[in-house]
Structure formats: C-alpha cells, structure tokens
Amino acid sequence: MRPKMRTLLRNFVIELTVYGVVATAYVVVVLRLLSEPLVRLFSSNLTAYALTGLILILVQGVLLDIVTSFLLDRLRLGRLE
Amino acid sequence: MEFPIAGVEVNPFLLAGIGFLVGIMSGFFGVGGGFIASPLMFWAGVPMNFVVGTDLAHMTGKSIVAARRHHALGHVDIKLGLVMVGGTILGVECGAQVIEVLKTLGVVDVVIGWAYVIILLTVGVFTVWESLRALRIVQDDSLEVQDTVGFAGIARRVHILNLPPMISFPTSGIASISLWVVLGVGFVTGCLAGTLGVGGGFIRMPMLVYVVGVPTHMAVGTDLFEIVISAGYGSLTHALKGNVDVLMALVMQTGAALGAQIGAVSTRFFTGPRIRLLFSGLPLLGAAMMLIRLLGAGLIPF
Numbered sequence: 001m002r003p004k005m006r007t008l009l010r011n012f013v014i015e016l017t018v019y020g021v022v023a024t025a026y027v028v029v030v031l032r033l034l035s036e037p038l039v040r041l042f043s044s045n046l047t048a049y050a051l052t053g054l055i056l057i058l059v060q061g062v063l064l065d066i067v068t069s070f071l072l073d074r075l076r077l078g079r080l081e
Numbered sequence: 082m083e084f085p086i087a088g089v090e091v092n093p094f095l096l097a098g099i100g101f102l103v104g105i106m107s108g109f110f111g112v113g114g115g116f117i118a119s120p121l122m123f124w125a126g127v128p129m130n131f132v133v134g135t136d137l138a139h140m141t142g143k144s145i146v147a148a149r150r151h152h153a154l155g156h157v158d159i160k161l162g163l164v165m166v167g168g169t170i171l172g173v174e175c176g177a178q179v180i181e182v183l184k185t186l187g188v189v190d191v192v193i194g195w196a197y198v199i200i201l202l203t204v205g206v207f208t209v210w211e212s213l214r215a216l217r218i219v220q221d222d223s224l225e226v227q228d229t230v231g232f233a234g235i236a237r238r239v240h241i242l243n244l245p246p247m248i249s250f251p252t253s254g255i256a257s258i259s260l261w262v263v264l265g266v267g268f269v270t271g272c273l274a275g276t277l278g279v280g281g282g283f284i285r286m287p288m289l290v291y292v293v294g295v296p297t298h299m300a301v302g303t304d305l306f307e308i309v310i311s312a313g314y315g316s317l318t319h320a321l322k323g324n325v326d327v328l329m330a331l332v333m334q335t336g337a338a339l340g341a342q343i344g345a346v347s348t349r350f351f352t353g354p355r356i357r358l359l360f361s362g363l364p365l366l367g368a369a370m371m372l373i374r375l376l377g378a379g380l381i382p383f
Contacts, residue, residue, distance in 0.1 A: 012343070015339070019339050023097065023335040023336070026335065027093060027331075027332055027335055030331060031328060034328065034331075035328060039086060042086050046321055046322075046323055049320060049327070050317055050320030050321045051317075052327075053325055053330070054138075054316060054317055054320070056327060056331065057138055057139070057141055057142040057316070057327070057330055057334065058142065058145065058313075060142060060331055060334055061141070061142035061143070061145035061146055061338070062149075064335065064339075065145065065146040065338060065342075067338075068146070068339050068342040069150070069342065072342055072346065
C-alpha cells in the first residue's frame, strides 16, 4: 500500500472515531431536548412542525458541515492529492 | 430507540449508518440516494409514508453539506441550478399528476415499476458505454482526461440550437444555450422524479453532462444544489401531510454529513470519465432492486 493511501486511511479511521463520539453525544442530547416539543407540535400544529423541522434540518446541516470541515482540515484528509 | 412521531422503534446507529452510506454516494456522485435509502429505511422498519417524507428531509440537509463542499471546490454553477429549478418543480408536480391518473386506472405499481427498470437500465448501460469510450479516447489520443466525454454529439447539437432566449453559463463553460433546453432538462428530470418518487439526481446528473454539456465535476455539484431546493420543497409538502419524522431525519443527517464530506473530497482523486463509470453502477443497482421488488410483489410472472 502506498504511504499516501496509508495516511489517508489512517486519517479516515481517526476522523470516523472522533466524529462518531461527537455525533453520538450530540444525538443523545438533541433527541432528549427536542423529542417532546416536536411531538407536541406534530399533534397540534402541522404547519409550525413542518417549518420548524425544515429550519432544524437546515441549521443542523450547516453546523455539521462546519464540524466535518474542521475535522477534515485538521486531519488533512482533503489535501492528499 | 423509540421515534414517537413515526411510532416505531429503530436503532439510531442503523439510521446514522444508512445516512453515512447514502451521504458518501451523494457527495461523490451528486445524487440524493433516495432509491437506495428508501428500501434500507423500509427494511429497518420505518412505515412507507414516513420513508418517503423523512428521506426527502434528510436529503435536504445532507445535500446542503455536500453542495457547500462542492461550492468550496468551485464545482457549483448556481446560475444554472436556479434556472433549472423552475422546470424541475413544474416537472415534479406533473409527475405527481401522472401518478394520480395511474392510480385511478389501477396500474400504478406495474407501470411505475417497469418504467423504473427501463429508465435505470438505459441510464446505467449508456453511462458504462460512454465512460469506457471516453477513457479509450483519452488513451488513444492522449487528450486531457478530466472533462473528456465519449458522447459529446448531443451537447454539441444542443449548443447550436438557436431557440431564443439564449443564456450563457460561464461557470460551466457554456457560451450560449437555449433557456428552453435548460428548463426542459429540469422539467423532464423533475417529471421522472415526481413519477418515480425519488430526487432524480441519477437522471439529472447524466443529462447535465450529455445534453447540456456541463463538465462532470460541475454537474455533480450543481445537481446537489438543485437537490437542496427540490428536496427542501418536497420535504416541506410531505411534512405538512404528516409524513416526516424530523427526529429521524436529524439522526440520519449526522451520519450523512460526514459521508457527504468524504464523498465530495473523494471526487478530487478521480477523473470525470471514471466518476461516470462508477456512477453507472447506481442505476443498475436500482434496476436490480426494483426487479426484485416487482418479483416479490408478484407483478412479474415467474
């Protein structure tokens, strides 16, 4: 295996582990905090639920993008060419 | 873990894993991956109405990550994406009407199933043939491999079609093309997507390359940008009908975000024809999955 590829794979495993821990902690916290209000909104006001859901997805998308970009840069995963 | 909105118990790691897998495909090929994620979610125990809505919702978030990454790499033609989205949304609505007509005729499963198989097989076989041809051209003539297309005839003819208003897309290297062609591509792919119940990236990406003449890397990024808008619209309408479990979508998105980043970065290690050659496996896989489903439902006499 070429040294570049070995470094790439090693960095990939490290990133997967770090991100896995961060994402698991995040999911546990987020699910606990959001579960009840979302269920209430779902049964009482679907329009508000739909809009809140879309906003949450968009915000989480951007936040996760920042986290994963940070990890990719720190581990130089995107710079091996 | 219980997801009270969908009313099911599903392992969140399994959902994140599905998101991760589909995220890699999304980042690498510029597709939403609905045709792979949907059967996997259904298999994990999610009810079908929530499969469709939740998949669209998670697709929106995941595509944002992948599109942002492609944008940073200079692989998104925002102007092209915005122009095309008008045709796409109109097409999706048209596709939904086709479904309603087929429902009243009572032939929706068999017609959609066969249409799915035929379209996916055509796209898959054509892409294999074209990308192998492009790789051969590169080998024989020592051409620049990055943007070589083995079947550039359609795009060339489309570019000389003088049907006003004409529009240019400098980011994609298109000096002049009829606005109707771009809207038409959006409409056709939207119509197919609306009829087949998927995002449509696996049809839009090759059409951008072969019909509009967009370089492969740009087609991948622009297609993702398009998916952000069309899937966002789709998830909003499904959420209003109570078909989206936001918690489930958020969990899937955590896996998909990383997958999308890795997929997008990986495109830097592959040339255009190689990406298309690898891409061709997706529609062929989708066709195989649909054939199995048709066989299982007894819609094909065996």
